[in-house]
Amino acid sequence: MADLSHLDQLEAEAIYIIREVAAECERPVMLYSIGKDSSVMLHLAMKAFYPERPPFPFLHVNTTWKFREMIEFRDRTAQRLGIEMLEYINQEGVAQGINPFDHGAAYTDIMKTQALKQALDKYGFTAAFGGGRRDEEKSRAKERIFSFRSASHAWDPKNQRPEMWKLYNTRINKGESIRVFPISNWTEKDIWQYIAREKIDIVPLYFAAERPVVERDGNIIMVDDERFRLREGEVPQLRSVRFRTLGCYPLTGGVYSTASTLDEIIAETLSSVESERTSRVIDNEAAGSMERRKREGYF
Amino acid sequence: MKGLLKFMTCGSVDDGKSTLIGHILYDSKLLYTDQEQALRLDSKVGSRSGEIDYSLLLDGLMAEREQGITIDVAYRYFTTDKRSFIVADAPGHEEYTRNMAVGASFADLAVILVDASQGVLVQTRRHARICSLMGVRYFVFAVNKMDLVDFSQERFEEIGRQIEELTEELSLSNTTVIPLSATDGDNVTVLSERTPWYKGGTLLEYLEEVEISPENVGKGFYMPVQRVSRPDRTFRGSQGQIEAGSVSVGDEVRVLPSGETASVKTILAAGKETDTAFAGQPVTIVLDREVDVSRGCVIEKDSGLxxxxxxxxxxxxxxxxxxxxxxxxxxxxxxxxxxxxxxxxxxxxxxxxxxxxxxxxxxxxxxxxxxxxxxxxxxxxxxxxxxxxxxxxxxxxxxxxxxxxxxxxxxxxxAKTGNAASFVYGGVSARGDVFEEFFYDTETLSVFRYQPVTATYTVGDTIPVKGESYGYPDSFDVIVLRDRAAVLVRDRTVEAVIPLEEYQFTGLPLVNGRGFEILADTPESFRQFLTEYDDAGDRERPEFFRRWVRFDTYRKVVIR
Missing domain, CATH: 2.40.30.10 (Translation factors)
Known part of the structure; x- marks a missing residue:
């Protein structure tokens, strides 16, 4: 009998979970954030159902502050694979001029958390796949693969449904929904190795290139468009940078790097002394901030 | 490098589970610097006044930090030079037993902590019992807080005896006992000078070295169907994960519960076409003809399911x-x-x-x-x-x-399936395919099996000893090896259905569960036949059958 490699086992587990949701849940959707984890998730969904296309749509919650290259990549990918890609923008937030410079935590809440809740409610999705991994953060490390949300999208970490073997109980009451994390057991290293093995297309921002950046509060921020508000004395410099995670460009810190191939990125990741979430500016708040946001309905 | 080890830590409240794992991660330099900084910062805020509280690495929920307890399982991922690990750190409170069971359903190995000053507690026994129930196969009893008993060998041995009683009671195999201190680090990743009487290795060494034998997933091939994919009229594939064995294009497989059979036309393993797929792989199987398959069905071959x-x-x-x-x-x-x-x-x-x-x-x-x-x-x-x-x-x-x-x-x-006419009596049941027909299909030039009878027979029932492609004597014995049962037929009537252990060789004609003659004509040779069957692995099966059974004594293939 052939022994499955570590990556094969992780792939098999994820495909099993994705198929269970497709088979049992009434109206599933796969959240698509355009990042590397989303690229892996999309790839897994394509493999799980081939030659059928994934029997659910993909949803991108757009804060309107994503890197331009991300949006181009999203549209190109959806067209190439022939999948249904929905986009949701919290128009109320746009009308109020909510932005990452003036509104801090409120920006994340309105343009991400509230927008996500609105989108799920609008389409009546009962199960949403997310690319969360347990190695990312301590409250995620505690979360089940099938994570239940009340009608108001709240997570109750003290009362999670037991999850035995791979017998997932997907039953919910009306109004409730499930967040499903098929790649819970993957580490950042697994993600990169899988991307290399499967030759998965990812946003070029992950590879080092000369980009206009400023250093601000210890973070390297890319000046991606004219909306970026430069502080006094800040002048964008062309530097060779890459990004370990992708989000809203004013809130995403890059790293100086010349790693322009997957092998170089993997080598850098393995020797890195900082976890990837340090590059997300919003996480550097008090311990437990992720859990608080999850309780409020964040993914 | 050894394969991935999935293990868990469990034991009673405050036995130091989270501290132990935290210490391994810390010692093995498996923390990123930002996590280490956060840990130091958190410890200062906490009750331990500046000393590093390793448990804070695991207890990630706000309620856990506030109450200083573990509520739910935390999963951590780490790699040393020798092995990759996933550890599930389980809560000790009785109230959160179900969360502990979640970890047990996931783990191959359990590290059960025992407080040296307390010994084996009810909760220790509960956790060991649940681990055993859920299929955990390897156990390490970590006798923790040895610093509180002055690293006493006598105390360690006393607890060792309590552990031995427990492992005997639960028939646990593969058990190891290690004295350690999770807070001070003795025998965790470094051998302690304070336990010179202890001759074994450290906990981490053990975890790095332990060989986990492949799980016994069961015989034959089987795949529970997760969903049926039919993107258009031309394609109909059953999707699922192979749980045991392997399947190849051309194999004849059976769909349960209907019992219908079909041949495998195409196999897609994780989206790619392949000739053979193995246990663990996610596959889509296309059969050569329309059979009744839906979610919840099982596609199998020689599994006896x-x-x-x-x-x-x-x-x-x-x-x-x-x-x-x-x-x-x-x-x-x-x-x-x-x-x-x-x-x-x-x-x-x-x-x-x-x-x-x-x-x-x-x-x-x-x-x-x-x-x-x-x-x-x-x-x-x-x-x-x-x-x-x-x-x-x-x-x-x-x-x-x-x-x-x-x-x-x-x-x-x-239940009756299409081709498993069975014999049942008093709690003993024997699957018998003795009434199935073998025919040669002139269209596909293949031999097929067909089971027209779906009846279940019990003692006193008359059975059809003659069919289109078979004819048995009026009195004979059926030996169904896979169910370890024997059926005694006397004058075309079922006289008894008994466990194989109770069966005595009678000298009457013998057939196996498929209706093939068993070539044993003395009590000695019959015993030999049973022994060789038990000893034969899957690979030796064809050789065993070649030696011991004959198809054409009571059966033939008819042309249709």
């Missing part, structure tokens, strides 16, 4: 509302979900002593052997024989809570 209606199940009750017999639940087993009634509690298990006690009801965190009657027959087997066909959960129909999890210990009420 069959559908059953009655299951005896060891349950761990997890619901706040107590179990009361007579209630209907949804049962999820494999990929099948159907209603079933928990008809009775055969006995409850005393967590502390292991004694079987009569019970009318079962409250949260209790363990009991229960009888479940399903609304229809479902492909199932015992946990020991086909692991994933013996795991189940009970779902409350109103609250949707997962009320219990359990493993199948015994089966009864085998």
């Amino acid at each position: 069959a559908p059953y209606r009655e299951l005896s199940v060891s349950l761990l009750w997890m619901d706040d509302a107590p179990l009361s017999p007579g209630k209907e639940y949804l049962i999820k087993l494999g990929t099948k979900q159907i209603p079933g009634v928990l008809t009775k509690i055969l006995y409850a298990v005393d967590i502390n002593t292991g004694k079987h006690i009569p019970a009318e009801s079962l409250s949260k965190n209790g363990i009991a052997l229960c009888q479940i009657v399903l609304s229809e027959a479902v492909t199932a087997d015992t946990f020991a024989l086909h692991r994933t066909m013996g795991e189940l959960i009970l779902i409350d129909r109103v609250s949707h809570a997962t009320s219990a999890c359990g493993v199948v210990q015994a089966l009864s009420g085998e």
